[in-house]
Amino acid sequence: MEELLQELQGLQASWKEILERYTLNVRSLFAEIATAAAGPPTDGETHVPLSKKQLDLMLLELRTVKLKPDKGRGKDLARIEKVLDDLLAAHGERA
Numbered sequence: 001m002e003e004l005l006q007e008l009q010g011l012q013a014s015w016k017e018i019l020e021r022y023t024l025n026v027r028s029l030f031a032e033i034a035t036a037a038a039g040p041p042t043d044g045e046t047h048v049p050l051s052k053k054q055l056d057l058m059l060l061e062l063r064t065v066k067l068k069p070d071k072g073r074g075k076d077l078a079r080i081e082k083v084l085d086d087l088l089a090a091h092g093e094r095a
Helices: 002-037 052-064 074-091
Strands: none
Touching (some): 002 052, 002 074, 052 074
């Protein structure tokens, strides 16, 4: 029984570490998109600002994503990540 509890605690520690890393990765995606949406770069910045067409397409995609946060499901996290990846691809930041 003690061995099972130790393994369970190890799994839980790994789960927490994965969640923390995943959170950092997704926050980075949000930051990349926010930087692109911020407009023309200022001194020292190198991002390419969004065109009107890109902005309109991104807004449409953001407004149509269907999420159910109250259910706490992984598929909503996957949907968010897909939208972020799609937005970056539309801006030319990702393939």
